[in-house]
Amino acid sequence: xxxxxxxxxxxxxxxxxxxxxxxxxxxxxxxxxxxxxxxxxxxxxxxxxxxxxxxxxxxxxxxxxxxxxxxxxxxxxxxxxxxxxxxxxxxxxxxxxxxxxxxxxxxxxxxxxxxxxxxxxxxxxxxxxxxxxxxxxxxxxxxxxxxxxxxxxxxxxxxxxxxxxxxxxxxxxxxxxxxxxxxxxxxxxxxxxxxxxxxxxxxxxxxxxxxxxx
Amino acid sequence: xxxxxxxxxxxxxxxxxxxxxxxxxxxxxxxxxxxxxxxxxxxxxxxxxxxxxxxxxxxxxxxxxxxxxxxxxxxxxxxxxxxxxxxxxxxxxxxxxxxxxxxxxxxxxxxxxxxxxxxxxxxxxxxxxxxxxxxxxxxxxxxxxxxxxxxxxxxxxxxxxxxxxxxxxxxxxxxxxxxxxxxxxxxxxxxxxxxxxxxxxxxxxxxxxxxxxxxxxxxxxxxxxxxxxxxxxxxxxxxxxxxxxxxxxxxxxxxxxxxxxxxxxxxxxxxxxxxxxxxxxxxxxxxxxxxxxxxxxxxxxxxxxxxxxxxxxxxxxxxxxxxxxxxxxxxxxxxxxxxxxxxxxxxxxxxxxxxxxxxxxx
Numbered sequence: 389x390x391x392x393x394x395x396x397x398x399x400x401x402x403x404x405x406x407x408x409x410x411x412x413x414x415x416x417x418x419x420x421x422x423x424x425x426x427x428x429x430x431x432x433x434x435x436x437x438x439x440x441x442x443x444x445x446x447x448x449x450x451x452x453x454x455x456x457x458x459x460x461x462x463x464x465x466x467x468x469x470x471x472x473x474x475x476x477x478x479x480x481x482x483x484x485x486x487x488x489x490x491x492x493x494x495x496x497x498x499x500x501x502x503x504x505x506x507x508x509x510x511x512x513x514x515x516x517x518x519x520x521x522x523x524x525x526x527x528x529x530x531x532x533x534x535x536x537x538x539x540x541x542x543x544x545x546x547x548x549x550x551x552x553x554x555x556x557x558x559x560x561x562x563x564x565x566x567x568x569x570x571x572x573x574x575x576x577x578x579x580x581x582x583x584x585x586x587x588x589x590x591x592x593x594x595x596x597x598x599x600x601x602x
Numbered sequence: 603x604x605x606x607x608x609x610x611x612x613x614x615x616x617x618x619x620x621x622x623x624x625x626x627x628x629x630x631x632x633x634x635x636x637x638x639x640x641x642x643x644x645x646x647x648x649x650x651x652x653x654x655x656x657x658x659x660x661x662x663x664x665x666x667x668x669x670x671x672x673x674x675x676x677x678x679x680x681x682x683x684x685x686x687x688x689x690x691x692x693x694x695x696x697x698x699x700x701x702x703x704x705x706x707x708x709x710x711x712x713x714x715x716x717x718x719x720x721x722x723x724x725x726x727x728x729x730x731x732x733x734x735x736x737x738x739x740x741x742x743x744x745x746x747x748x749x750x751x752x753x754x755x756x757x758x759x760x761x762x763x764x765x766x767x768x769x770x771x772x773x774x775x776x777x778x779x780x781x782x783x784x785x786x787x788x789x790x791x792x793x794x795x796x797x798x799x800x801x802x803x804x805x806x807x808x809x810x811x812x813x814x815x816x817x818x819x820x821x822x823x824x825x826x827x828x829x830x831x832x833x834x835x836x837x838x839x840x841x842x843x844x845x846x847x848x849x850x851x852x853x854x855x856x857x858x859x860x861x862x863x864x865x866x867x868x869x870x871x872x873x874x875x876x877x878x879x880x881x882x883x884x885x886x887x888x889x890x891x892x893x894x895x896x897x898x899x900x901x902x903x904x905x906x907x908x909x910x911x912x913x914x915x916x917x918x919x920x921x922x923x924x925x926x927x928x929x930x931x932x933x934x935x936x937x938x939x940x941x942x943x944x945x946x947x948x949x950x951x952x953x954x955x956x957x958x959x960x961x962x963x964x
Contacts, residue, residue: 405804427806435804441796443614445621457610458805
Protein backbone atom coordinates (compact mmCIF):
# COMPACT_ATOMS: atom_id res chain seq x y z
CA UNK A 389 0.00 0.00 0.00
CA UNK A 390 1.68 3.08 -1.27
CA UNK A 391 0.57 6.55 -0.40
CA UNK A 392 1.57 9.91 1.00
CA UNK A 393 1.45 10.57 4.74
CA UNK A 394 -2.12 10.70 6.00
CA UNK A 395 -3.50 8.73 3.04
CA UNK A 396 -5.09 6.15 5.35
CA UNK A 397 -2.61 3.32 4.95
CA UNK A 398 -2.19 2.61 8.67
CA UNK A 399 -5.93 2.95 9.32
CA UNK A 400 -6.63 0.41 6.59
CA UNK A 401 -4.02 -1.92 8.00
CA UNK A 402 -5.45 -1.59 11.51
CA UNK A 403 -8.87 -2.48 10.16
CA UNK A 404 -7.42 -5.59 8.53
CA UNK A 405 -5.67 -6.51 11.78
CA UNK A 406 -8.94 -6.24 13.72
CA UNK A 407 -7.69 -3.30 15.71
CA UNK A 408 -10.08 -0.72 14.27
CA UNK A 409 -13.74 -1.19 13.48
CA UNK A 410 -14.48 -1.45 9.79
CA UNK A 411 -16.90 1.39 9.14
CA UNK A 412 -17.59 0.58 5.50
CA UNK A 413 -17.18 -2.44 3.24
CA UNK A 414 -15.74 -5.70 4.48
CA UNK A 415 -12.39 -7.44 4.79
CA UNK A 416 -11.61 -11.11 4.42
CA UNK A 417 -8.34 -12.82 5.36
CA UNK A 418 -7.85 -16.48 4.50
CA UNK A 419 -11.60 -16.81 4.06
CA UNK A 420 -12.38 -15.27 7.45
CA UNK A 421 -14.47 -12.13 7.73
CA UNK A 422 -12.36 -9.81 9.85
CA UNK A 423 -15.26 -8.02 11.57
CA UNK A 424 -16.96 -11.25 12.57
CA UNK A 425 -13.86 -13.31 13.42
CA UNK A 426 -11.27 -10.85 14.61
CA UNK A 427 -10.09 -13.26 17.30
CA UNK A 428 -9.57 -16.08 14.77
CA UNK A 429 -7.95 -13.68 12.32
CA UNK A 430 -5.43 -12.58 14.96
CA UNK A 431 -4.26 -16.19 15.26
CA UNK A 432 -3.20 -16.37 11.61
CA UNK A 433 -1.71 -12.93 11.09
CA UNK A 434 1.57 -11.41 12.21
CA UNK A 435 1.77 -7.70 12.85
CA UNK A 436 4.62 -5.24 13.00
CA UNK A 437 3.43 -1.83 14.13
CA UNK A 438 4.99 1.50 13.24
CA UNK A 439 6.09 2.14 16.81
CA UNK A 440 7.39 -0.91 18.58
CA UNK A 441 7.76 -0.72 22.33
CA UNK A 442 8.07 -3.66 24.65
CA UNK A 443 7.90 -4.37 28.35
CA UNK A 444 10.98 -3.11 30.19
CA UNK A 445 13.70 -5.31 31.61
CA UNK A 446 13.09 -8.30 29.32
CA UNK A 447 15.60 -9.51 26.77
CA UNK A 448 14.83 -10.59 23.22
CA UNK A 449 14.51 -14.27 24.10
CA UNK A 450 12.09 -13.57 26.95
CA UNK A 451 10.01 -11.27 24.78
CA UNK A 452 9.77 -13.82 21.98
CA UNK A 453 8.75 -16.56 24.42
CA UNK A 454 6.12 -14.19 25.83
CA UNK A 455 4.72 -13.47 22.37
CA UNK A 456 4.70 -17.20 21.64
CA UNK A 457 2.69 -17.81 24.81
CA UNK A 458 0.15 -15.20 23.75
CA UNK A 459 -0.55 -17.49 20.77
CA UNK A 460 -0.40 -20.51 23.12
CA UNK A 461 2.66 -21.74 21.26
CA UNK A 462 6.02 -23.00 22.39
CA UNK A 463 8.62 -21.41 20.17
CA UNK A 464 12.34 -21.66 19.60
CA UNK A 465 13.49 -18.07 20.11
CA UNK A 466 17.02 -18.65 18.83
CA UNK A 467 15.80 -20.01 15.48
CA UNK A 468 13.53 -16.99 15.12
CA UNK A 469 16.37 -14.63 15.96
CA UNK A 470 18.66 -16.41 13.52
CA UNK A 471 16.01 -15.90 10.86
CA UNK A 472 16.23 -12.14 11.32
CA UNK A 473 19.99 -12.17 11.84
CA UNK A 474 19.84 -11.23 15.52
CA UNK A 475 21.02 -14.41 17.23
CA UNK A 476 24.05 -12.67 18.72
CA UNK A 477 21.73 -10.13 20.38
CA UNK A 478 19.60 -12.79 22.05
CA UNK A 479 20.29 -11.55 25.57
CA UNK A 480 20.11 -7.86 24.73
CA UNK A 481 17.16 -5.66 25.61
CA UNK A 482 15.22 -4.00 22.77
CA UNK A 483 16.40 -0.54 23.81
CA UNK A 484 20.00 -1.67 23.20
CA UNK A 485 19.30 -2.42 19.52
CA UNK A 486 19.93 -0.13 16.56
CA UNK A 487 17.01 1.09 14.43
CA UNK A 488 17.46 -1.67 11.84
CA UNK A 489 17.87 -4.34 14.51
CA UNK A 490 14.73 -3.11 16.26
CA UNK A 491 12.75 -3.43 13.05
CA UNK A 492 14.13 -6.91 12.44
CA UNK A 493 13.26 -7.87 16.00
CA UNK A 494 9.72 -6.57 15.60
CA UNK A 495 9.40 -8.77 12.53
CA UNK A 496 10.69 -11.73 14.57
CA UNK A 497 7.94 -10.99 17.13
CA UNK A 498 5.41 -10.93 14.33
CA UNK A 499 6.61 -14.34 13.14
CA UNK A 500 6.18 -16.26 16.41
CA UNK A 501 2.89 -17.79 15.26
CA UNK A 502 4.20 -18.57 11.77
CA UNK A 503 1.49 -16.35 10.27
CA UNK A 504 -0.19 -16.83 6.93
CA UNK A 505 -0.26 -13.07 6.41
CA UNK A 506 2.34 -10.66 7.75
CA UNK A 507 1.46 -6.97 8.06
CA UNK A 508 4.34 -4.51 8.04
CA UNK A 509 3.63 -0.85 8.63
CA UNK A 510 6.34 1.32 7.08
CA UNK A 511 9.05 -1.15 8.04
CA UNK A 512 12.00 0.77 6.63
CA UNK A 513 11.12 4.32 7.68
CA UNK A 514 14.10 5.92 9.37
CA UNK A 515 16.60 3.21 8.45
CA UNK A 516 19.94 3.84 6.77
CA UNK A 517 20.45 2.34 3.27
CA UNK A 518 22.32 -0.72 4.55
CA UNK A 519 19.68 -1.54 7.14
CA UNK A 520 16.97 -0.90 4.57
CA UNK A 521 18.51 -3.26 2.02
CA UNK A 522 19.00 -5.89 4.72
CA UNK A 523 15.36 -5.68 5.73
CA UNK A 524 14.21 -5.84 2.10
CA UNK A 525 16.15 -9.07 1.70
CA UNK A 526 14.49 -10.48 4.82
CA UNK A 527 11.04 -9.54 3.52
CA UNK A 528 11.79 -11.09 0.14
CA UNK A 529 13.01 -14.30 1.76
CA UNK A 530 9.87 -14.59 3.88
CA UNK A 531 7.74 -13.99 0.82
CA UNK A 532 9.58 -16.55 -1.27
CA UNK A 533 8.99 -19.06 1.54
CA UNK A 534 5.28 -18.62 0.88
CA UNK A 535 4.18 -15.93 3.34
CA UNK A 536 1.78 -13.26 2.13
CA UNK A 537 3.09 -9.86 3.12
CA UNK A 538 1.07 -6.67 3.21
CA UNK A 539 3.20 -3.62 3.74
CA UNK A 540 2.64 0.09 3.72
CA UNK A 541 5.22 2.56 2.56
CA UNK A 542 5.62 5.96 1.02
CA UNK A 543 8.88 4.93 -0.51
CA UNK A 544 8.38 4.34 -4.26
CA UNK A 545 11.60 2.42 -4.65
CA UNK A 546 10.60 0.05 -1.86
CA UNK A 547 7.18 -0.58 -3.37
CA UNK A 548 8.65 -1.23 -6.79
CA UNK A 549 11.40 -3.47 -5.45
CA UNK A 550 9.37 -5.61 -3.04
CA UNK A 551 5.81 -5.80 -4.20
CA UNK A 552 3.95 -8.07 -6.57
CA UNK A 553 0.94 -5.80 -6.38
CA UNK A 554 0.71 -2.18 -5.37
CA UNK A 555 -2.38 -0.31 -4.20
CA UNK A 556 -1.87 3.42 -4.37
CA UNK A 557 -3.90 5.21 -1.71
CA UNK A 558 -4.78 8.83 -1.39
CA UNK A 559 -7.26 10.50 0.97
CA UNK A 560 -8.57 7.19 2.24
CA UNK A 561 -9.23 5.70 -1.21
CA UNK A 562 -7.34 3.27 -3.41
CA UNK A 563 -6.73 5.25 -6.58
CA UNK A 564 -4.95 2.49 -8.49
CA UNK A 565 -4.13 -1.15 -7.90
CA UNK A 566 -2.07 -3.47 -10.09
CA UNK A 567 1.37 -4.98 -10.57
CA UNK A 568 4.18 -2.42 -10.56
CA UNK A 569 4.80 -3.10 -14.26
CA UNK A 570 1.20 -2.54 -15.27
CA UNK A 571 0.95 0.60 -13.15
CA UNK A 572 3.98 2.02 -14.91
CA UNK A 573 2.55 1.12 -18.29
CA UNK A 574 -0.80 2.63 -17.46
CA UNK A 575 0.09 5.78 -15.59
CA UNK A 576 3.70 6.76 -16.16
CA UNK A 577 4.08 9.64 -18.62
CA UNK A 578 5.73 9.00 -22.00
CA UNK A 579 9.46 8.83 -21.54
CA UNK A 580 11.00 12.20 -22.36
CA UNK A 581 12.77 12.44 -25.69
CA UNK A 582 16.46 11.71 -25.66
CA UNK A 583 18.43 14.84 -25.01
CA UNK A 584 19.77 16.46 -28.15
CA UNK A 585 23.43 16.20 -28.89
CA UNK A 586 25.41 19.19 -27.81
CA UNK A 587 25.32 21.85 -25.17
CA UNK A 588 24.83 25.58 -24.76
CA UNK A 589 28.23 26.23 -26.28
CA UNK A 590 27.06 24.57 -29.50
CA UNK A 591 23.97 26.71 -29.42
CA UNK A 592 26.06 29.80 -28.91
CA UNK A 593 28.39 28.87 -31.73
CA UNK A 594 25.57 28.03 -34.09
CA UNK A 595 24.03 31.39 -33.46
CA UNK A 596 27.12 33.46 -33.52
CA UNK A 597 29.31 31.66 -36.10
CA UNK A 598 32.57 29.81 -35.82
CA UNK A 599 34.82 32.57 -37.11
CA UNK A 600 37.47 33.91 -34.84
CA UNK A 601 36.76 37.46 -33.70
CA UNK A 602 40.22 38.90 -33.20
CA UNK B 603 -8.54 -22.28 36.10
CA UNK B 604 -5.95 -20.03 34.47
CA UNK B 605 -4.75 -20.30 30.89
CA UNK B 606 -1.05 -20.77 30.15
CA UNK B 607 -0.99 -17.31 28.52
CA UNK B 608 -2.39 -15.74 31.71
CA UNK B 609 0.08 -17.56 33.94
CA UNK B 610 3.02 -16.78 31.71
CA UNK B 611 2.06 -13.12 31.46
CA UNK B 612 1.71 -13.00 35.27
CA UNK B 613 5.18 -14.51 35.60
CA UNK B 614 6.55 -11.93 33.20
CA UNK B 615 5.00 -9.05 35.16
CA UNK B 616 6.47 -10.44 38.36
CA UNK B 617 9.87 -10.80 36.67
CA UNK B 618 9.70 -7.19 35.49
CA UNK B 619 8.90 -6.08 39.05
CA UNK B 620 11.65 -8.19 40.61
CA UNK B 621 14.23 -6.83 38.19
CA UNK B 622 13.41 -3.29 39.24
CA UNK B 623 15.51 -3.02 42.39
CA UNK B 624 14.35 0.47 43.17
CA UNK B 625 10.70 -0.52 43.13
CA UNK B 626 11.41 -3.55 45.36
CA UNK B 627 13.31 -1.38 47.80
CA UNK B 628 10.56 1.22 48.09
CA UNK B 629 7.69 -1.22 48.15
CA UNK B 630 9.26 -3.02 51.09
CA UNK B 631 10.33 0.22 52.76
CA UNK B 632 6.79 1.51 52.60
CA UNK B 633 5.23 -1.04 55.01
CA UNK B 634 8.29 -0.76 57.26
CA UNK B 635 7.96 3.00 57.58
CA UNK B 636 4.23 2.69 57.91
CA UNK B 637 4.43 0.36 60.89
CA UNK B 638 7.37 2.31 62.29
CA UNK B 639 5.30 5.49 62.33
CA UNK B 640 2.62 3.76 64.38
CA UNK B 641 5.13 2.17 66.65
CA UNK B 642 6.91 5.39 67.48
CA UNK B 643 3.84 7.61 67.54
CA UNK B 644 1.87 5.17 69.64
CA UNK B 645 4.11 5.38 72.74
CA UNK B 646 3.61 7.66 75.76
CA UNK B 647 3.76 11.30 74.81
CA UNK B 648 6.18 13.73 76.44
CA UNK B 649 4.86 15.35 79.63
CA UNK B 650 3.34 18.78 79.22
CA UNK B 651 5.68 21.54 80.44
CA UNK B 652 3.86 23.47 83.10
CA UNK B 653 4.99 26.49 85.06
CA UNK B 654 3.65 26.72 88.61
CA UNK B 655 3.42 30.01 90.48
CA UNK B 656 2.33 29.53 94.07
CA UNK B 657 1.56 32.85 95.70
CA UNK B 658 -0.35 31.35 98.59
CA UNK B 659 1.04 30.20 101.90
CA UNK B 660 -1.94 27.98 102.75
CA UNK B 661 -1.62 24.25 103.27
CA UNK B 662 -4.31 23.66 100.68
CA UNK B 663 -2.14 25.48 98.13
CA UNK B 664 0.93 23.41 98.93
CA UNK B 665 -1.15 20.20 98.88
CA UNK B 666 -2.49 21.13 95.47
CA UNK B 667 0.97 22.13 94.30
CA UNK B 668 2.36 18.74 95.36
CA UNK B 669 -0.41 16.93 93.52
CA UNK B 670 0.26 18.87 90.34
CA UNK B 671 3.99 18.16 90.59
CA UNK B 672 3.31 14.48 91.18
CA UNK B 673 1.12 14.27 88.07
CA UNK B 674 3.13 12.17 85.55
CA UNK B 675 1.68 13.89 82.49
CA UNK B 676 3.13 17.24 83.68
CA UNK B 677 6.70 18.40 83.84
CA UNK B 678 6.38 21.17 86.42
CA UNK B 679 8.75 24.08 86.95
CA UNK B 680 8.11 26.30 89.96
CA UNK B 681 9.04 29.93 89.74
CA UNK B 682 7.89 33.52 89.68
CA UNK B 683 5.19 34.72 87.35
CA UNK B 684 7.52 37.11 85.53
CA UNK B 685 10.17 34.58 84.59
CA UNK B 686 7.67 31.83 83.78
CA UNK B 687 5.71 34.21 81.59
CA UNK B 688 8.91 34.92 79.64
CA UNK B 689 9.45 31.17 79.19
CA UNK B 690 5.86 30.73 78.06
CA UNK B 691 6.28 33.41 75.42
CA UNK B 692 9.43 31.83 73.96
CA UNK B 693 7.78 28.40 74.06
CA UNK B 694 9.70 26.78 76.91
CA UNK B 695 6.48 26.32 78.85
CA UNK B 696 3.11 25.20 77.57
CA UNK B 697 1.02 26.83 80.28
CA UNK B 698 1.32 28.47 83.69
CA UNK B 699 -0.87 27.71 86.69
CA UNK B 700 -1.23 30.60 88.99
CA UNK B 701 -2.24 29.82 92.58
CA UNK B 702 -3.44 33.16 93.98
CA UNK B 703 -2.52 34.50 97.39
CA UNK B 704 -6.03 33.95 98.74
CA UNK B 705 -6.20 30.28 97.72
CA UNK B 706 -7.90 28.80 100.72
CA UNK B 707 -10.62 26.34 101.31
CA UNK B 708 -13.64 28.58 101.45
CA UNK B 709 -16.38 27.22 99.31
CA UNK B 710 -16.57 28.81 95.88
CA UNK B 711 -14.07 31.55 96.66
CA UNK B 712 -10.79 30.09 95.45
CA UNK B 713 -9.88 30.70 91.92
CA UNK B 714 -6.95 29.27 89.97
CA UNK B 715 -5.67 30.88 86.80
CA UNK B 716 -4.31 29.03 83.82
CA UNK B 717 -2.21 31.19 81.55
CA UNK B 718 -1.82 29.76 78.05
CA UNK B 719 -0.18 30.63 74.79
CA UNK B 720 -2.95 30.59 72.17
CA UNK B 721 -0.82 28.40 69.89
CA UNK B 722 -0.78 25.69 72.57
CA UNK B 723 -4.52 25.67 72.95
CA UNK B 724 -4.68 22.09 71.64
CA UNK B 725 -3.30 20.86 74.94
CA UNK B 726 -5.50 23.09 77.08
CA UNK B 727 -8.28 20.55 77.44
CA UNK B 728 -6.00 17.80 78.72
CA UNK B 729 -4.32 20.24 81.16
CA UNK B 730 -7.71 21.43 82.31
CA UNK B 731 -8.99 17.90 82.79
CA UNK B 732 -5.98 16.85 84.87
CA UNK B 733 -6.18 20.01 86.98
CA UNK B 734 -9.84 19.50 87.66
CA UNK B 735 -9.17 15.93 88.75
CA UNK B 736 -6.40 17.13 91.07
CA UNK B 737 -8.69 19.78 92.55
CA UNK B 738 -11.43 17.21 93.04
CA UNK B 739 -8.99 14.88 94.81
CA UNK B 740 -7.92 17.67 97.16
CA UNK B 741 -11.48 18.68 97.80
CA UNK B 742 -12.43 15.10 98.68
CA UNK B 743 -9.40 14.85 100.89
CA UNK B 744 -10.20 18.06 102.73
CA UNK B 745 -13.84 17.18 103.12
CA UNK B 746 -12.84 13.67 104.12
CA UNK B 747 -15.11 11.92 101.62
CA UNK B 748 -14.54 8.98 99.35
CA UNK B 749 -15.48 8.94 95.66
CA UNK B 750 -19.08 7.86 95.30
CA UNK B 751 -18.83 6.59 91.72
CA UNK B 752 -16.16 4.78 89.91
CA UNK B 753 -16.31 4.47 86.13
CA UNK B 754 -14.89 1.21 84.82
CA UNK B 755 -14.74 0.99 81.05
CA UNK B 756 -15.50 -2.53 79.98
CA UNK B 757 -15.73 -3.81 76.42
CA UNK B 758 -18.94 -5.60 75.56
CA UNK B 759 -16.99 -8.47 73.96
CA UNK B 760 -14.66 -8.77 76.91
CA UNK B 761 -11.47 -8.13 75.01
CA UNK B 762 -9.16 -5.22 75.39
CA UNK B 763 -9.37 -2.88 72.43
CA UNK B 764 -7.09 0.01 71.76
CA UNK B 765 -7.38 2.68 69.09
CA UNK B 766 -4.53 1.04 67.18
CA UNK B 767 -6.60 -2.17 66.98
CA UNK B 768 -9.40 -0.16 65.42
CA UNK B 769 -7.08 1.83 63.18
CA UNK B 770 -4.81 -0.89 61.81
CA UNK B 771 -7.39 -2.75 59.65
CA UNK B 772 -8.51 0.59 58.22
CA UNK B 773 -4.98 1.64 57.40
CA UNK B 774 -4.30 -1.82 55.98
CA UNK B 775 -7.26 -1.48 53.64
CA UNK B 776 -6.29 2.04 52.64
CA UNK B 777 -2.73 0.93 51.95
CA UNK B 778 -4.10 -1.97 49.92
CA UNK B 779 -6.20 0.41 47.85
CA UNK B 780 -3.28 2.72 47.12
CA UNK B 781 -0.87 -0.08 46.25
CA UNK B 782 -3.38 -1.71 43.94
CA UNK B 783 -4.58 1.37 42.12
CA UNK B 784 -0.97 2.45 41.58
CA UNK B 785 -0.11 -1.08 40.44
CA UNK B 786 -2.83 -1.32 37.85
CA UNK B 787 -4.08 2.18 37.01
CA UNK B 788 -0.74 3.92 36.58
CA UNK B 789 0.87 0.95 34.83
CA UNK B 790 -1.89 0.56 32.34
CA UNK B 791 -1.81 4.20 31.28
CA UNK B 792 1.94 3.95 30.77
CA UNK B 793 1.71 0.68 28.82
CA UNK B 794 -0.97 2.20 26.64
CA UNK B 795 0.93 5.44 26.06
CA UNK B 796 3.97 3.48 24.88
CA UNK B 797 1.89 1.36 22.53
CA UNK B 798 2.67 -1.88 24.41
CA UNK B 799 -1.02 -2.62 24.90
CA UNK B 800 -1.66 -2.01 21.22
CA UNK B 801 1.03 -4.54 20.36
CA UNK B 802 -0.60 -7.07 22.68
CA UNK B 803 -4.00 -6.35 21.21
CA UNK B 804 -2.97 -7.65 17.78
CA UNK B 805 -2.28 -11.05 19.35
CA UNK B 806 -5.20 -13.31 20.29
CA UNK B 807 -5.31 -12.31 23.97
CA UNK B 808 -8.31 -10.64 25.50
CA UNK B 809 -8.68 -7.92 28.15
CA UNK B 810 -9.64 -10.64 30.61
CA UNK B 811 -6.30 -12.44 30.11
CA UNK B 812 -4.30 -9.29 30.58
CA UNK B 813 -6.28 -8.23 33.66
CA UNK B 814 -6.09 -11.67 35.26
CA UNK B 815 -2.31 -11.76 34.66
CA UNK B 816 -1.73 -8.37 36.28
CA UNK B 817 -4.01 -9.31 39.18
CA UNK B 818 -2.06 -12.53 39.79
CA UNK B 819 1.31 -10.81 39.69
CA UNK B 820 0.26 -7.83 41.82
CA UNK B 821 -1.37 -10.21 44.27
CA UNK B 822 2.02 -11.78 44.99
CA UNK B 823 3.62 -8.36 45.47
CA UNK B 824 0.83 -6.93 47.59
CA UNK B 825 0.60 -10.01 49.80
CA UNK B 826 4.33 -9.79 50.44
CA UNK B 827 4.04 -6.12 51.38
CA UNK B 828 1.04 -6.75 53.59
CA UNK B 829 2.82 -9.68 55.24
CA UNK B 830 5.79 -7.47 56.11
CA UNK B 831 3.49 -4.85 57.57
CA UNK B 832 1.34 -7.34 59.40
CA UNK B 833 4.35 -9.23 60.76
CA UNK B 834 5.78 -6.03 62.15
CA UNK B 835 2.40 -4.97 63.53
CA UNK B 836 1.99 -8.29 65.31
CA UNK B 837 5.53 -8.14 66.72
CA UNK B 838 5.86 -4.46 67.56
CA UNK B 839 2.31 -3.26 68.13
CA UNK B 840 1.01 -6.42 69.74
CA UNK B 841 -1.83 -6.73 67.26
CA UNK B 842 -4.01 -9.77 67.66
CA UNK B 843 -5.95 -11.08 64.65
CA UNK B 844 -8.94 -12.54 66.46
CA UNK B 845 -10.46 -14.10 63.33
CA UNK B 846 -7.21 -15.80 62.31
CA UNK B 847 -4.66 -15.09 59.60
CA UNK B 848 -6.23 -17.32 56.87
CA UNK B 849 -9.42 -15.25 56.95
CA UNK B 850 -7.42 -12.03 57.04
CA UNK B 851 -5.34 -13.05 54.03
CA UNK B 852 -8.50 -14.16 52.26
CA UNK B 853 -10.02 -10.72 52.76
CA UNK B 854 -6.79 -9.04 51.64
CA UNK B 855 -6.89 -11.12 48.43
CA UNK B 856 -10.50 -10.14 47.76
CA UNK B 857 -9.70 -6.49 48.51
CA UNK B 858 -6.69 -6.61 46.19
CA UNK B 859 -8.91 -7.96 43.45
CA UNK B 860 -11.46 -5.16 43.90
CA UNK B 861 -8.92 -2.35 43.98
CA UNK B 862 -6.84 -3.66 41.09
CA UNK B 863 -9.97 -3.84 38.96
CA UNK B 864 -10.92 -0.32 40.00
CA UNK B 865 -7.37 0.69 39.04
CA UNK B 866 -7.85 -0.82 35.57
CA UNK B 867 -11.09 1.05 35.15
CA UNK B 868 -9.50 4.35 36.22
CA UNK B 869 -6.55 3.61 33.94
CA UNK B 870 -8.93 3.20 31.02
CA UNK B 871 -10.82 6.34 32.01
CA UNK B 872 -7.63 8.40 32.07
CA UNK B 873 -6.20 9.06 28.67
CA UNK B 874 -2.87 10.44 29.90
CA UNK B 875 -0.44 10.11 32.80
CA UNK B 876 -1.37 13.64 33.83
CA UNK B 877 -5.05 12.72 34.04
CA UNK B 878 -4.63 9.52 36.04
CA UNK B 879 -3.26 11.31 39.10
CA UNK B 880 -6.23 13.59 39.81
CA UNK B 881 -8.62 10.77 38.91
CA UNK B 882 -6.97 8.47 41.45
CA UNK B 883 -6.85 11.23 44.07
CA UNK B 884 -10.51 11.95 43.51
CA UNK B 885 -11.31 8.29 44.07
CA UNK B 886 -9.11 7.61 47.05
CA UNK B 887 -9.27 10.74 49.24
CA UNK B 888 -13.04 10.90 49.76
CA UNK B 889 -12.90 7.20 50.62
CA UNK B 890 -10.14 7.81 53.14
CA UNK B 891 -12.45 10.21 54.96
CA UNK B 892 -15.74 8.39 54.45
CA UNK B 893 -14.82 4.75 54.79
CA UNK B 894 -14.31 4.56 58.52
CA UNK B 895 -10.54 4.29 58.37
CA UNK B 896 -9.93 6.66 61.29
CA UNK B 897 -13.30 6.75 63.01
CA UNK B 898 -16.47 4.67 62.73
CA UNK B 899 -18.95 5.48 59.98
CA UNK B 900 -21.68 5.57 62.64
CA UNK B 901 -20.12 8.73 64.06
CA UNK B 902 -20.64 10.56 60.76
CA UNK B 903 -23.58 12.69 59.80
CA UNK B 904 -26.66 10.54 59.22
CA UNK B 905 -27.07 11.98 55.76
CA UNK B 906 -23.73 10.64 54.58
CA UNK B 907 -23.81 7.26 56.32
CA UNK B 908 -25.75 5.29 53.67
CA UNK B 909 -23.24 6.41 51.01
CA UNK B 910 -20.24 5.84 53.25
CA UNK B 911 -21.32 2.28 54.03
CA UNK B 912 -21.40 1.14 50.41
CA UNK B 913 -18.03 2.51 49.26
CA UNK B 914 -15.57 -0.19 48.17
CA UNK B 915 -13.01 0.88 50.78
CA UNK B 916 -15.73 0.77 53.48
CA UNK B 917 -16.64 -2.83 52.77
CA UNK B 918 -12.99 -3.90 52.76
CA UNK B 919 -12.27 -1.91 55.96
CA UNK B 920 -15.29 -3.42 57.61
CA UNK B 921 -14.29 -6.91 56.43
CA UNK B 922 -10.72 -6.59 57.71
CA UNK B 923 -11.89 -5.03 60.97
CA UNK B 924 -14.48 -7.74 61.43
CA UNK B 925 -11.78 -10.38 61.07
CA UNK B 926 -9.03 -8.74 63.14
CA UNK B 927 -11.18 -7.29 65.92
CA UNK B 928 -14.41 -9.24 66.08
CA UNK B 929 -13.24 -12.68 64.99
CA UNK B 930 -15.41 -12.77 61.87
CA UNK B 931 -14.70 -15.67 59.51
CA UNK B 932 -14.19 -14.90 55.83
CA UNK B 933 -16.96 -17.21 54.72
CA UNK B 934 -19.59 -15.75 57.04
CA UNK B 935 -22.57 -14.46 55.15
CA UNK B 936 -23.26 -10.93 56.34
CA UNK B 937 -23.64 -7.47 54.89
CA UNK B 938 -19.86 -7.02 54.71
CA UNK B 939 -19.07 -10.20 52.80
CA UNK B 940 -22.04 -9.63 50.51
CA UNK B 941 -20.74 -6.08 49.92
CA UNK B 942 -17.29 -7.44 49.09
CA UNK B 943 -18.83 -9.93 46.65
CA UNK B 944 -20.89 -7.23 44.95
CA UNK B 945 -17.88 -4.93 44.56
CA UNK B 946 -15.82 -7.79 43.13
CA UNK B 947 -18.45 -8.30 40.45
CA UNK B 948 -18.88 -4.61 39.67
CA UNK B 949 -15.17 -3.82 39.56
CA UNK B 950 -14.29 -6.82 37.35
CA UNK B 951 -17.15 -6.00 35.00
CA UNK B 952 -16.19 -2.34 34.53
CA UNK B 953 -12.49 -3.21 34.25
CA UNK B 954 -13.15 -5.54 31.31
CA UNK B 955 -16.01 -3.67 29.73
CA UNK B 956 -14.21 -0.34 29.51
CA UNK B 957 -10.71 -1.67 28.92
CA UNK B 958 -8.94 0.46 26.33
CA UNK B 959 -5.99 -1.04 24.47
CA UNK B 960 -5.16 1.81 22.22
CA UNK B 961 -4.12 5.37 22.79
CA UNK B 962 -7.28 7.32 22.09
CA UNK B 963 -7.47 10.81 20.71
CA UNK B 964 -8.27 13.40 23.37
